[in-house]
Amino acid sequence: MTDTRNSTQPDGHEGEPHHEPLGDRLNWLRAGVLGANDGIVSVAGLVVGVAGATTDRFAILTAGVAGLVAGALSMAGGEYVSVSTQRDTERAMLRLEKHELRTMPQAEERELARIYQDKGLSPELAAEVARELTARDPLQAHAEAELRIDPDHLTSPWAAAWASLAAFSVGALLPLLAIALPPAPVRVVACAAAVVIALAITGAVSAQLGGAPVGRAVARNVGVGCLAMLVTYYVGVAFGVALG
Numbered sequence: 001m002t003d004t005r006n007s008t009q010p011d012g013h014e015g016e017p018h019h020e021p022l023g024d025r026l027n028w029l030r031a032g033v034l035g036a037n038d039g040i041v042s043v044a045g046l047v048v049g050v051a052g053a054t055t056d057r058f059a060i061l062t063a064g065v066a067g068l069v070a071g072a073l074s075m076a077g078g079e080y081v082s083v084s085t086q087r088d089t090e091r092a093m094l095r096l097e098k099h100e101l102r103t104m105p106q107a108e109e110r111e112l113a114r115i116y117q118d119k120g121l122s123p124e125l126a127a128e129v130a131r132e133l134t135a136r137d138p139l140q141a142h143a144e145a146e147l148r149i150d151p152d153h154l155t156s157p158w159a160a161a162w163a164s165l166a167a168f169s170v171g172a173l174l175p176l177l178a179i180a181l182p183p184a185p186v187r188v189v190a191c192a193a194a195v196v197i198a199l200a201i202t203g204a205v206s207a208q209l210g211g212a213p214v215g216r217a218v219a220r221n222v223g224v225g226c227l228a229m230l231v232t233y234y235v236g237v238a239f240g241v242a243l244g
Contacts, residue, residue, distance in 0.1 A: 033206040035075055035164040037199065037221060039171025043067045044195045045228040047179045048188055052236025055184045064179070068172040076165035083157040090154050093147050094139070101138050108142060109134050115145045174198050192229055199225045 046067040050060045101108050113130035117123055133141035143149045178194035179187050203221035207214040 032167045035167030036171035039168035040198050041225045041228050042071050043172035044175035045232040048229045049232030049236035051188050052233040053240035061180050064176040072165045072168040075168045076161040079164040080157045080161035083155050083160040087155050090149050195225050
């Protein structure tokens, strides 16, 4: 995503980013960054746990690949269902709004005027704005003001699902390769180091895109990842000792 914070904006404030609608940004941020984080942490915990029980590279790889495939499909399916439900809700609200505009247009126009009046416009100006917007495109005007929905750009469940699948897979590949390639004595340490670096990067990126404190996001990401690896490693060690 291009950073426009230092570019010249003719109608904006200095330093204020002007990107696509915030809802779209947050949707892709959630599907992408959280998917990658989940892939990193889930597969890292899985392969480190197996590595605690055995040094067999094939067993570790098998568990990691299975975790990658299952996790990616689970993320994609969950995202598809979630966003489909959201899209169904948006469509239902738009159908209701169309019915109200068709059966009670004057009441709807007064309602739109009240919305703009509540935002600080005078009653006369609010009524004029509502009248002009309704004359141009009543559904667009009422949906955006009342429902916070753009009828022409509803959320896409397939786009969110594919984004989650791809993000999880990319994130999961890192710990899988990091534990499979090094020799057995340094396998777990190499994987842990790679995971810490990756989680620090994704935490910093998500914080910058969302305008949140970077340090807090990085510490939270790295802390969760380290805790997951620590717990699963010792669970694997315990199973390895018990079965050995």
